[in-house]
Amino acid sequence: MKIFIDSADIEEIKKAYSWGIIDGVTTNPSLIKLSLERRKAAGVQTELKDYITEILKIAKGTPVSLEVTETTGEGMLTQGILLYRLFNSVAKNVCIKIPINPALTSDAVKQYEGIYAISELAKRKIPVNCTLVFTPEQALLAAKAGATYVSPFAGRVDDLLRTRSQTLFGQDEYYPSEGKEDKTKLIEDNGIVSGIDLVAQCVEIIKTYNLPTKVLAASLRNPRQVREAALVGADVATIPFSVLNKLLIHPKTQEGMKKFVEDSVQEYKELVNKK
Numbered sequence: 001m002k003i004f005i006d007s008a009d010i011e012e013i014k015k016a017y018s019w020g021i022i023d024g025v026t027t028n029p030s031l032i033k034l035s036l037e038r039r040k041a042a043g044v045q046t047e048l049k050d051y052i053t054e055i056l057k058i059a060k061g062t063p064v065s066l067e068v069t070e071t072t073g074e075g076m077l078t079q080g081i082l083l084y085r086l087f088n089s090v091a092k093n094v095c096i097k098i099p100i101n102p103a104l105t106s107d108a109v110k111q112y113e114g115i116y117a118i119s120e121l122a123k124r125k126i127p128v129n130c131t132l133v134f135t136p137e138q139a140l141l142a143a144k145a146g147a148t149y150v151s152p153f154a155g156r157v158d159d160l161l162r163t164r165s166q167t168l169f170g171q172d173e174y175y176p177s178e179g180k181e182d183k184t185k186l187i188e189d190n191g192i193v194s195g196i197d198l199v200a201q202c203v204e205i206i207k208t209y210n211l212p213t214k215v216l217a218a219s220l221r222n223p224r225q226v227r228e229a230a231l232v233g234a235d236v237a238t239i240p241f242s243v244l245n246k247l248l249i250h251p252k253t254q255e256g257m258k259k260f261v262e263d264s265v266q267e268y269k270e271l272v273n274k275k
């Protein structure tokens with residue numbers, strides 16, 4: 001499974017790439033807002049074009065998703081082409097993020113605007129990451145339209161199910177992938193019992209029909225969700241820096257390390273420290 005960092009924070013991105021395990025970056029307007037606010041609070045001025053250019057250079061050789069902000073098909077298409085023209089020359093790694101359905105109301109006519117933008121960008125060979133996927137059928141249509149990636153939002157599905165549950169627990173806490181019973185029946189959203197179940201159903205459909213689209217598990221909030229995204233065959237997991245940091249923690253690893261440090265005899269240390 002590939003690992004992307006879900007961040008627009010240049011320091012986080014730099015650090016994560018220095019570990020040698022990162023295969024790409026995903027950003028969105030909320031993540032860009034957050035990193036600009038952080039920099040402002042730290043008294044750092046940011047010229048956004050230079051800032052994005054820097055991120056693309058750090059990630060050279062791996063894709064970076066940049067999201068559109070328009071909400072009509074034509075608007076997203078124009079903006080997607082513009083973003084691609086503006087930034088792809090930097091490191092040839094721009095992927096345009098398009099929402100599966102940008103409609104802000106349930107106006108039926110507007111529901112296919114995202115699909116339209118995806119297919120028009122795909123026709124122009126511009127890679128697309130289709131975002132805000134909450135059903136396997138959304139993923140199927142995005143794949144048919146030619147999206148390079150589809151991004152099911154696991155954590156936000158769990159948020160939705162939590163609000164339907166009697167037992168609320170924290171956003172970062174693990175929500176069981178097999179679902180949770182409320183009294184006697186599983187809490188579900190039209191047949192989806194957890195965020196990881198959504199990822200699994202997307203993977204199953206895309207693999208069954210041999211579609212070239214990659215399933216990118218997004219909105220992952222804890223290490224167990226990352227593990228389960230890998231177990232159900234997600235092609236990519238995009239992971240926030242805070243969760244990346246938690247992936248290696250285990251109390252027995254820490255305990256074992258303490259003992260190895262304590263038991264290191266002087267003769268051995270001298271031998272291995274010889275220049």
Ligand code: G3P
Nearest residue numbers: 006026155156218219238
């Ligand atoms: O990649 C999508 C991600 O940024 C959304 O995550 O935690 O805001 O649901 P979250």
